[in-house]
Amino acid sequence: MEEAIVRAKATEFLNGQNITDKAFYACISKYMAEIPISQTGMKYCPVCEGAACGVCGGCHQLDKEFLFIGPQCPVEIETSGMTPCVAWSWAYIFIRDADKALNKKQRTKTNRSQPYRPERFVRVSIQKLEFDECI
Secondary structure, three states, X not given: OOHHHHHHHHHHHHHOOEEOOHHHHHHHHHHHHHOOOOOOOOOEOOOXXXXXXXXXXXXXXXXXXXXXXXXXXXXXXXXXXXXHHHHXXXXXXXXXXXXXXXXXXXXXXXXOOOXXXXXXXXXXXXXXXXXXXXX
């Protein structure tokens, strides 16, 4: 899948959210441009194999689809508040899901089944954030 197409789809997913904090939005956009489409070579947790944060390299499991369901990694580093790590994880999720959606859409063309519809994307309203800077 061509990188520009995946990044455009990820930007479409980002624009579908209701993010009112311009600094947070800009930080997510910055990280989306930096995260590789192919996950080959990315840092990951050796215990749970979750993607490690591209900012600090330590926190992970922020990319889980459902944060409070399923097993928690025993070496997980908790992140609180709206930090650059959270912005990176959002960017990672948008890139990952855009790649999945486009790959599935391409597969369904050959299988003649229904196209992928990202129902899990829910408009999220973020009002007051304590997000100051993007690393």
